Amino acid sequence: MKTDTPLAEIAEVLRTRQRFAIMSHVRPDGDALGCTIAMALCLRQLGKDVVAWNEEGVLEKFHYLPGHEIVTQPPAEPQEVEVAIVLDTSVQDRIGRCLPAVKHADVWINIDHHVTNPRFGDLVHIDPSAPATGQILYELFRGCDLPLTYEMADNLYVAISTDTGSFQYSGTTARTYEIAAELIRAGVNVADLSRKMYENYPRRRLELLRALLNTLRFTSADRCASIALTQAVAAQLGALPEDNEGLIDHIRAIQGVQVAAFFEELPEGKVRLSLRSKDERFNASALCAQFGGGGHPLAAGARINGALAEVQEKVLSAIDHAITGN
Amino acid sequence: MKTDTPLAEIAEVLRTRQRFAIMSHVRPDGDALGCTIAMALCLRQLGKDVVAWNEEGVLEKFHYLPGHEIVTQPPAEPQEVEVAIVLDTSVQDRIGRCLPAVKHADVWINIDHHVTNPRFGDLVHIDPSAPATGQILYELFRGCDLPLTYEMADNLYVAISTDTGSFQYSGTTARTYEIAAELIRAGVNVADLSRKMYENYPRRRLELLRALLNTLRFTSADRCASIALTQAVAAQLGALPEDNEGLIDHIRAIQGVQVAAFFEELPEGKVRLSLRSKDERFNASALCAQFGGGGHPLAAGARINGALAEVQEKVLSAIDHAITGN
Structure with missing residues (x-):
């Protein structure tokens, strides 16, 4: 197995090469976008030619990230790029339509914190002990005397805060704090940024929460709680895919619940499963792997072919088997 | 105005006196109970005679606090106590039925972070720059070489985390982190404690949330969002007073909302108002003061005489006046 490239060696590549493309996974979260933008801003400070892409660009709800304009959707044609940097992406093809644009890159750098990362690329630094890829980038920037501007600090703070559930999840250490x-000493305004991250969602999100609570279902002797969203209800509420994020945490938080599942009906006969485990007794990643997905032990997902009701029964039955052994 | 007593002087009293009673405000939150228990454990380490009281004892939802058994309801009769320590209590009579039990105390120590604290007591240390009283106690224990055990660390972490909304609210500084x-280095298990703080509520709390979302109302050109709970609905759901906590944050978080109000019908023709402001444009404390209440600029409350509908109209009208000047 490929060993980790020391951060100092990665920093050396950042300093000596000129043309960079920075990418992260489709359906990006705060860690993915925060890291993409922070890395792009760092390289710009170093005077490099930088492009930053995400298959979906930057969703409006992340427009509070300073420097977000730097991230665009990838071009369809291959680009002249020396170094492709892939951040927070557990499987290479999750960069989606960025892949063809960087097919001619000389060097691939893969920085991530997902333990399941297959270590694709030339320079690989995977640290599963980091609760967010943003934490690894901080160590890279600070530890290797790279630039760390106020805007970069904001992006890294968002990356870390969102991926740790506001400094709560397993993996959050004294070092994270x-x-x-x-x-914060570098310029982050905690209250302002926290409001933008956590206290600024559209009214329809609460309406969505209300609708989801009406589908709340308990299985496995109340140790599994699940909710479901049909395309019809999503359309009726005008819900956007990103409105769902975090809603599953409401049901994971119920006393006695070990695992929470969110089933989202997608077009073309697919269902998106999001799975959250409360602790090490239930491995969400292993369960999702049974359905072709993956992730972390406490937070994982899968896209599953089939009708909503059919997928629900299959998954809930697999969860029941995992919990009770039956 | 009475000046602050240096923490070292307070530490000296803790070291030299023998019989202590520790108290905090009625309807205690994590900061109130965490501080009460941490202080009690510290004094026990010093070999002191300690009682710790709260009018309501320790609610079951706080039974995860190590050492919570130390806190009892106050006795009806005055006790032989040398030093009364009041923590996180913005007005002296908010210690409720603890007051008669400590009427013979020689020395009153008042440690708090509420800017409105009238500085009652003999030794007073009010630091409104601290986002939680737990942060002041940490500085006291560490800065003055007092004991700081693992159990105390847990209690202080809960005090700070809960009073900052998981390290997010205004007032949270680099020092807080x-x-x-x-x-954490002293022994706090972040994920475990966070689950106990934030991910362990009874099923009826979600049912309550669903019921409250059905009362959601927007006023002041959608800049004020409010919800209401009647005694009838509370009884039907079997809701306990503590189930409400934090539910108001859901509506404060709606885009465009500057102020969120929660009206809770109480017995005997009273209504409990909880008010949360999103930022400095709206002063929740000033608004609540109009109705005999108080608190912080971003989080305040009041108990108001009157029928629910009548109180709602009065308060929403006052909010409208404060927001729009009409």
Whole structure:
């Protein structure tokens, strides 16, 4: 198995090469976009030619990220790029339509914190002990004397805060809190940024929550709670895919619930499963792997072919088997 | 105005006196109970005679706090106590039925972070720059070489985390994050404690949320969102007073909402108002003061005489006046 490239060696490539493309996974979250933007801003400070792409560009709800304009959708044609940097992406093809645009890159750098990362690329640094890829980038920037501007600090803070559920999830360490303190000293306004991250969702999101609570279902002797969203209800509420994010946490938080599942009916006969486990007794990643998905032990997902009701029964039955052994 | 007593002087009293009673406000939150227990455990480490009281004892939802058994309801009769320590209590009579039990105390110590604290007591240390009273206690324990055990660290972490909305609210500084890091190094298990704080509520809390969302109302050109709970609905759901906590944050978080109000019908013709402001444009404390209440600029409350509908109209009208000047 390929060993980790030291961060100093990655920093050396950042300093000596000229043309970079930075990418992260489709359906990007705060860690993916925060890292993409922070890395792009760092390289610009170094005077590099930088493009930053995401298959979906930057959703409006992330427009509070300073420097977000730097991220565009990828061009259809292959580009002249020396170094392709892939951040927070557990499988290479999850960069989606960025892939053809960087097919001619000389060097691939893969920085991630997902333990399941298959270590694609030339320079690979995977640290599953980091609760967010943003934490690894902080160590890279600070540890290797790379630029760290106020705008970069904001992006890294968002990356870390969102991926740790506001500094709560397993994997959050004293070091994570120290890094947050240093980012605040570098200029982050905690209250302002927290409001933008956590207290600024559209009214329809609460309406969606109300609709989802009406589908709440308990299985496995109340140790599994699940909710479901049909395309019809989503259309009726005008719900956007990103409105769902975090809603599953409401049902995971119920006393006695070990695992929470969110079933979202997608077009073309598919269902998106999001799975959250409360603790190490239930491995969400292993369960999702049974359905071709993956992720972390406490948070994983899969896209599954089939009708909503059929997928629900299959998955809930697999969960029941995992919990009770039956 | 009475000046602040340096923490070192307070530490000296803790070291030299023998019989202490520790108290905090009625309807205690994580900061109130975490501080009460941490202080009690510290004094026990010093070999002191300690009682810790809260009018309501410790609600079941706080039974995860290590050492919570130390806190009892106050006795009806005055006790032989040298030093009364009041923590996180913005007005002296908010210690409720603890007051008669400590009427013979020689020395009153008042440690708090509420800017409106009238500085009652003999030794007073009010630091409105601290986002939680737990942060002041940390500085007291660490800065003055007092004991700081693992159990105390857990209690201080809960005090700080719950009073900052998981390290998000205005007032949270780099120092707050550094203290969290130090508490983690002292033994706090972040994920475990976070689950107990934020991911362990009874099923009826979600049912309550669903019911409250059905009362959601927008006023002041959608800049004010409010919800209401009647005694009838509370009884039907079997809701306990503590089930409400934090539910108001859901409506404060709606885009464009500046102020969120929660009206809770109480027995005997009273209504409990909880008010949350999104930023400095709206002063929740000033609004609540109009109705005999108080608190912080971003989070305040009041108990108001009157029928629910009548109180709603009065308060929403006052909010409208404050927002629009009409």
